[in-house]
Structure formats: structure tokens, C-alpha cells
Amino acid sequence: MAPTRELSRQIVEEAAILCRHTDITLLEVVGGIDYREQAEGLKQGADIVVGTPGRDHRLLQAGHL
Numbered sequence: 722m723a724p725t726r727e728l729s730r731q732i733v734e735e736a737a738i739l740c741r742h743t744d745i746t747l748l749e750v751v752g753g754i755d756y757r758e759q760a761e762g763l764k765q766g767a768d769i770v771v772g773t774p775g776r777d778h779r780l781l782q783a784g785h786l
Contacts, residue, residue: 722771722772722773722774722777723771723772723773724773724774725773726751726752726753726773729749729751729771729772729773730749730751732771733747733749733771736769736771740769745768745769746766746767746768746769747767747768747769747770747771748762748763748767748769748770748771749770749771749772750762750763750770750771750772750773750776750777750780750786751772751773751776752773752775752776756776756779759776759780759785760780760783760785763780763785763786764785770786
């Protein structure tokens with residue numbers, strides 16, 4: 722969990738570098754990005770999910786996270 726979208730983006734960018742040669746999948750869940758797309762990404766599965774508190778909470782309440 723990251724406090725802002727900007728920090729979430731930085732974390733995902735760095736994690737992508739670290740996971741580049743692995744099968745580890747990443748998903749960013751933050752406001753300002755299509756909610757349905759993020760819910761579908763969670764449904765497909767992700768090894769690492771990075772998000773902001775508001776979007777994490779909304780996805781958790783909806784049963785996606």
C-alpha cells in the first residue's frame with residue numbers, strides 16, 4: 722500500500738525492474754485508472770498488488786481483493 726498514486730507508480734516501476742526476468746506479475750490499483758480494468762486484473766491474478774488506500778478499500782469491499 723502506498724499513500725499516493727505517484728508513489729504507487731514509482732514502486733510498480735521499480736518492482737517491474739526487479740521482476741523483469743521472472744514470472745512474477747504486478748498490478749497497480751489506484752484511483753484515476755478504470756476500476757473495472759483493475760478488478761479484472763485481480764480476477765486474473767497478480768503476485769504483487771500495489772495500491773492506494775482508497776482503491777484498495779473499495780476493491781476489498783467489493784470482494785475483488
